[in-house]
Amino acid sequence: MPENSSLTCLVTGGAGFIGSHLVDALLADPTVKEVRVLDNFSSGHREFLAHHAQDSRLKIHEVELLALEKILPHFAGVDQIFHLAANPDARWGLDNTRLDLEQETLVTYNVLEAMRRHKVPRIVFSSSGTVYGDVGTTVTHELLGPALPISLYGAGKVASEALISAFCSTFGLSAIIFRFGNITGERTTHGVVFDFIGQLVKNSGDLTVLGNGYQAKPYVYVRDLVAGLMFGQKKCAALAPSQFNVFNLAPGGATNVRFTANELVAQLGFSVRTKIHYGESAQGWPGDVPQSRMDSSKLAQAGFPMPRSSDEAVRLAINRILHWLAEHPAAAAGLRLPADAKLAPKIS
Numbered sequence: 001m002p003e004n005s006s007l008t009c010l011v012t013g014g015a016g017f018i019g020s021h022l023v024d025a026l027l028a029d030p031t032v033k034e035v036r037v038l039d040n041f042s043s044g045h046r047e048f049l050a051h052h053a054q055d056s057r058l059k060i061h062e063v064e065l066l067a068l069e070k071i072l073p074h075f076a077g078v079d080q081i082f083h084l085a086a087n088p089d090a091r092w093g094l095d096n097t098r099l100d101l102e103q104e105t106l107v108t109y110n111v112l113e114a115m116r117r118h119k120v121p122r123i124v125f126s127s128s129g130t131v132y133g134d135v136g137t138t139v140t141h142e143l144l145g146p147a148l149p150i151s152l153y154g155a156g157k158v159a160s161e162a163l164i165s166a167f168c169s170t171f172g173l174s175a176i177i178f179r180f181g182n183i184t185g186e187r188t189t190h191g192v193v194f195d196f197i198g199q200l201v202k203n204s205g206d207l208t209v210l211g212n213g214y215q216a217k218p219y220v221y222v223r224d225l226v227a228g229l230m231f232g233q234k235k236c237a238a239l240a241p242s243q244f245n246v247f248n249l250a251p252g253g254a255t256n257v258r259f260t261a262n263e264l265v266a267q268l269g270f271s272v273r274t275k276i277h278y279g280e281s282a283q284g285w286p287g288d289v290p291q292s293r294m295d296s297s298k299l300a301q302a303g304f305p306m307p308r309s310s311d312e313a314v315r316l317a318i319n320r321i322l323h324w325l326a327e328h329p330a331a332a333a334g335l336r337l338p339a340d341a342k343l344a345p346k347i348s
């Protein structure tokens with residue numbers, strides 16, 4: 001371990017899609033002494049962290065964050081929390097209306113209460129552009145309000161943000177809240193690219209799109225997002241007690257589902273083979289925000305400009321996902337490449 005290592009970080013949901021990439025970045029940072037992952041493996045995977053098996057700085061704990069008394073000991077001696085654990089998919093709240101209440105609001109309360117009891121000073125939180133609700137193509141900035149989400153997932157994010165604000169003011173914590181756009185990249189376990197690949201594995205002749213395909217949102221490549229989280233950790237460390245800041249983390253502009261579908265079939269070598277079928281509605285499913293545009297100029301002014309456009313992020317992410325599936329078939333958490341795929345060359 002390098003001599004200047006001093007930081008102990010705790011990542012909730014660290015075995016998940018985004019969390020595992022964040023763990024990669026933290027372990028690559030020589031100032032990090034220890035990374036504690038708390039995860040119940042409901043949607044996370046041990047394979048996503050298996051390449052760190054020899055790194056003694058990584059401690060993985062299988063725990064349920066809803067059990068406050070059980071998670072408390074893991075917060076002792078922590079300098080920085082990254083709170084990522086949550087229900088990852090807004091659609092799941094349609095069938096189970098308690099899910100986001102528990103996995104967002106109650107889990108976030110438990111994390112904050114454990115921080116308070118163990119005097120952990122700082123938290124970086126993964127919120128979402130869904131907090132802004134359905135405001136069409138209005139470009140949302142951090143001061144837009146009131147937050148009127150249209151999904152239970154978005155409601156859980158608003159409630160979590162409110163709890164963080166209150167814990168900061170009342171108990172002297174410091175926080176950076178990031179409102180993410182849509183995140184995509186290798187190790188994806190949900191979302192549009194994941195769904196489309198799953199369909200093409202079963203039948204590469206047809207791809208069915210929920211909605212008319214003109215739904216358009218800003219996308220972020222997962223490693224760019226993690227660079228933003230690492231920047232956020234430095235910003236968080238510079239905050240005084242009780243200070244709290246909110247940043248959008250998404251490029252300007254948006255990518256529509258038609259672009260994503262066409263890019264995916266092209267990169268698989270299926271442009272001629274696959275017929276893409278579009279629905280008629282402007283919305284993919286109830287609770288889906290069909291249009292989203294986010295302003296990240298506040299984050300750029302703070303020192304982190306988004307490294308690429310949304311379309312570039314989608315193109316790169318599809319390329320990385322497909323090559324990752326080809327290279328890591330055992331670690332792909334159930335996803336695989338469609339038979340006969342002829343992958344486009346790797347983007348460096």
Ligand SMILES: NC(=O)c1ccc[n+]([C@@H]2O[C@H](COP(=O)([O-])OP(=O)(O)OC[C@H]3O[C@@H](n4cnc5c(N)ncnc54)[C@H](O)[C@@H]3O)[C@@H](O)[C@H]2O)c1
Binds near residue numbers: 014040041182
């Ligand atoms: N992926 C996106 O497009 C996106 C967009 C906006 C915000 N976010 C937020 O980013 C965060 C990470 O998302 P992700 O895409 O990596 O999802 P993910 O499902 O891959 O990661 C969530 C992790 O949390 C764990 N977890 C969930 N509930 C838990 C509990 N009660 N106790 C312990 N562990 C638990 C899961 O096992 C998983 O490893 C989430 O808060 C999500 O809402 C993601």
